[in-house]
Amino acid sequence: xxxxxxxxxxxxxxxxxxxxxxxxxxxxxxxxxxxxxxxxxxxxxxxxxxxxxxxxxxxxxxxxxxxxxxxxxxxxxxxxxxxxxxxxxxxxxxxxxxxxxxxxxxxxxxxxxxxxxxxxxxxxxxxxxxxxxxxxxxxxxxxxxxxxxxxxxxxxxxxxxxxxxxxxxxxxxxxxxx
Numbered sequence: 001x002x003x004x005x006x007x008x009x010x011x012x013x014x015x016x017x018x019x020x021x022x023x024x025x026x027x028x029x030x031x032x033x034x035x036x037x038x039x040x041x042x043x044x045x046x047x048x049x050x051x052x053x054x055x056x057x058x059x060x061x062x063x064x065x066x067x068x069x070x071x072x073x074x075x076x077x078x079x080x081x082x083x084x085x086x087x088x089x090x091x092x093x094x095x096x097x098x099x100x101x102x103x104x105x106x107x108x109x110x111x112x113x114x115x116x117x118x119x120x121x122x123x124x125x126x127x128x129x130x131x132x133x134x135x136x137x138x139x140x141x142x143x144x145x146x147x148x149x150x151x152x153x154x155x156x157x158x159x160x161x162x163x164x165x166x167x168x169x170x171x172x173x174x175x176x177x178x
Contacts, residue, residue, distance in 0.1 A: 011101045028149055035082040038146030041090065042139035044083045050074040121176055125169065132165070 015023070031039055050063040051074060060071040079085050098104040114122070133139045144162065147155030 007100075011097060024145070028145065031086070035086075037082065038150065039086070039142060041083070041087055042133045042142060044081060044087050047073045047081065047084065051078075117176070121173060128165075128169075 028039060031037075046067065050058075050060075050067075053063065054060065054074060060074040063069075063074045064071040073081060079088070095104070098107055129139075133143075143158045144155050147153075147158065149155075
């Protein structure tokens, strides 16, 4: 269990598609059992931005009125919302993997030499993803995995549109970098 081969299998070598699928299914089932809700990653970013705005004097009630949400999302302690805990776990898990696989410096430094063109392309991609997340009322986790796991047609529609967006984005990137 604690051998070098197990370490390499879990942290160094890429997992197979079957291992990925089983892991995602187990994590999703655990998440549904513990939190009673599906997977979602983008929702708390709005809560976090609201907490930053509160540092500048914006009230939780004003934020709730603007977002049509509940003021508790902005005034409650950070880890009281399950999705905040999920995102913290995703972040810490990523850092843990990169450190244990001895790849942190390699991955971090690979992004330090971006050209101006690459920077703008990545910024455009990030803005497009953010806009798509708000339009779809969820990211690929909340609008794809959760609905598909709950046998909802919306997840399959999201999948088709996401694939189409990926094709268009790749064609755009090829033209941009010529």
